[in-house]
Amino acid sequence: MSGPAPSIDADIRELVEEMRLLEDWQFRYEFIIELGQALPEFPEEWKTPDHEIQGCQSQVWVYPEFKDGRIYLRGTSDSLIVRGLVALLLKVYSGRTPGEILSHPPDFITEMGLDKHLLSTRSNGLNALIKRIFQTAEAAKA
Amino acid sequence: MSNPASPMVDWSDWRPTIDALRREFPILDRKVHGDKPLIYLDNAATAQKPKAVLEVLNRFYTESNANVHRGIHCLAEEATEAYEASRKTVASWLGAPSEKAIVFTRGTTEAINLVAHGWGNKFLKPGDRILVTEMEHHSNLIPWQMLARRTGAVLDWIPVTGDGVLDLSRLDEQLASTRMVSLTHMSNVLGTVNPVRDVVARAHAHGALVLVDAAQSAPHSLVDLNELDCDFLAFSGHKLMGPTGVGVLYGRPELLEAMDPFLGGGEMISKVTWQDATWADIPYKFEAGTPPIAEVIGLGAAVRFLQSLDWKVFHAYSDALTRYAIAQLESIDGLVVHGKAPDRGGAISFSIRDLHPHDLAHFLDQDGLAIRAGHMCAQPLIHQLGHSALTRASLYLYNLPEEVDALVRGILRVKEFFHRVLG
Numbered sequence: 001m002s003g004p005a006p007s008i009d010a011d012i013r014e015l016v017e018e019m020r021l022l023e024d025w026q027f028r029y030e031f032i033i034e035l036g037q038a039l040p041e042f043p044e045e046w047k048t049p050d051h052e053i054q055g056c057q058s059q060v061w062v063y064p065e066f067k068d069g070r071i072y073l074r075g076t077s078d079s080l081i082v083r084g085l086v087a088l089l090l091k092v093y094s095g096r097t098p099g100e101i102l103s104h105p106p107d108f109i110t111e112m113g114l115d116k117h118l119l120s121t122r123s124n125g126l127n128a129l130i131k132r133i134f135q136t137a138e139a140a141k142a
Numbered sequence: 143m144s145n146p147a148s149p150m151v152d153w154s155d156w157r158p159t160i161d162a163l164r165r166e167f168p169i170l171d172r173k174v175h176g177d178k179p180l181i182y183l184d185n186a187a188t189a190q191k192p193k194a195v196l197e198v199l200n201r202f203y204t205e206s207n208a209n210v211h212r213g214i215h216c217l218a219e220e221a222t223e224a225y226e227a228s229r230k231t232v233a234s235w236l237g238a239p240s241e242k243a244i245v246f247t248r249g250t251t252e253a254i255n256l257v258a259h260g261w262g263n264k265f266l267k268p269g270d271r272i273l274v275t276e277m278e279h280h281s282n283l284i285p286w287q288m289l290a291r292r293t294g295a296v297l298d299w300i301p302v303t304g305d306g307v308l309d310l311s312r313l314d315e316q317l318a319s320t321r322m323v324s325l326t327h328m329s330n331v332l333g334t335v336n337p338v339r340d341v342v343a344r345a346h347a348h349g350a351l352v353l354v355d356a357a358q359s360a361p362h363s364l365v366d367l368n369e370l371d372c373d374f375l376a377f378s379g380h381k382l383m384g385p386t387g388v389g390v391l392y393g394r395p396e397l398l399e400a401m402d403p404f405l406g407g408g409e410m411i412s413k414v415t416w417q418d419a420t421w422a423d424i425p426y427k428f429e430a431g432t433p434p435i436a437e438v439i440g441l442g443a444a445v446r447f448l449q450s451l452d453w454k455v456f457h458a459y460s461d462a463l464t465r466y467a468i469a470q471l472e473s474i475d476g477l478v479v480h481g482k483a484p485d486r487g488g489a490i491s492f493s494i495r496d497l498h499p500h501d502l503a504h505f506l507d508q509d510g511l512a513i514r515a516g517h518m519c520a521q522p523l524i525h526q527l528g529h530s531a532l533t534r535a536s537l538y539l540y541n542l543p544e545e546v547d548a549l550v551r552g553i554l555r556v557k558e559f560f561h562r563v564l565g
Contacts, residue, residue: 030563057516057531058500078530079500124500
């Protein structure tokens with residue numbers, strides 16, 4: 001990566017703005033799905049039980065690394081909508097310090113006009129992904 | 143939409159009956175996501191409730207609420223009478239030899255757990271076999287896994303063929319040391335109606351007992367104990383238009399007598415000292431604590447509602463609608479329906495090439511279509527079918543062919559959307 005990364009607040013603001021420009025929910029999902037498509041390949045050998053978050057509808061995998069005081073996250077899902085939301089969360093949380101992560105709960109999802117339900121249900125694994133990200137941050141901070 | 147592969151059906155004879163039925167279900171007039179008429183195709187998960195059930199629940203709490211089998215006051219007597227009337231209704235609906243054979247539980251799951259504990263803990267020995275099938279809901283799998291772990295019994299499975307029917311070719315061999323066979327009457331994933339009577343006859347010949355999970359079949363009024371001849375049978379109220387939180391365990395009275403109680407507490411006792419207690423007679427021995435009184439009374443109303451229907455008409459209509467839905471769905475490119483049993487109900491699970499069930503269900507919901515996506519509480523079966531999740535549309539008596547058409551149009555729209563986005 002070249003140059004200093006934008007701050008977590010700037011990234012969240014930009015994402016919320018981009019989403020707000022998309023009036024139709026279909027366009028918002030299109031945007032989300034495209035984010036997911038742009039995620040770097042998640043290597044098959046990382047899809048171990050350790051990195052798996054089993055939802056009853058879809059599965060999420062996440063591979064966290066703590067390096068030089070920052071948490072780097074790679075992730076994916078078998079559902080395209082969920083993969084897009086994983087990408088959205090990683091855009092916000094990956095490459096941040098534990099302190100940055102812990103002080104930014106995922107309230108931006110509702111500001112973006114996305115279904116709150118997507119994150120509150122335990123069925124798609126996103127809720128557990130957020131928990132995992134925050135637990136990783138807590139553990140790294142300790 | 144015309145489709146040469148789909149059966150041409152004339153629905154007009156059925157229409158007045160189905161329209162009249164729909165008027166009994168206030169929720170079917172609901173709109174969701176703003177102005178989208180609700181199209182409810184998740185009936186295998188839970189069915190909607192007719193006014194007859196809603197009114198009974200309301201009337202009970204408004205006029206007769208009291209605890210049962212205790213108090214000698216007017217309300218307690220009314221509540222007890224209504225509660226026991228439900229037991230009579232259920233017993234006669236099922237063709238049970240006696241209302242003592244009807245135990246009220248919280249649902250199918252609790253009913254099966256009750257047998258696994260009350261019968262299994264007492265009578266199973268290490269090495270005894272428990273036989274289930276590969277198409278069981280987790281509710282009819284996990285209680286037996288837990289029982290096997292507690293007792294040293296061995297769990298075995300009747301295989302399912304590629305068409306989604308039971309492979310009974312090795313059944314007699316499998317029955318050799320089997321003490322209990324527990325199988326679903328109608329699969330919640332494949333829709334398959336299993337040949338229960340045949341399995342029961344062969345199991346009995348080997349001295350094994352049979353429990354039937356009728357959670358999906360009871361709502362379609364397919365349960366006649368005199369025909370099935372099973373030893374235990376379990377179902378839930380909420381899938382047959384009754385309230386949640388109540389279900390039924392039928393057990394042969396002599397088996398229920400011999401079993402230990404499952405839960406201890408109020409109502410299930412005869413005499414209690416500091417050290418010990420003796421049990422009440424069946425069925426009360428299995429109904430510890432204050433039961434779900436309003437729900438039991440509501441269940442009675444739901445059963446009476448089902449009894450009032452002309453099943454000759456509704457069975458024919460359900461079959462026609464199921465066949466129509468399968469044909470329409472299969473006309474979609476890349477869609478595969480899982481479950482090809484000739485004798486089947488309206489739970490229709492399918493997969494679509496390159497379209498994840500979660501993504502499909504999420505978008506269909508935006509159109510007001512309520513369907514199910516996921517492992518449907520049958521993970522081993524779904525994995526055996528080569529998937530981690532499926533989509534399921536499940537039909538009930540009040541569903542319409544137009545609703546099936548709306549589902550098909552919705553799926554085509556979602557497919558187009560993903561095709562466009564993924565280019």
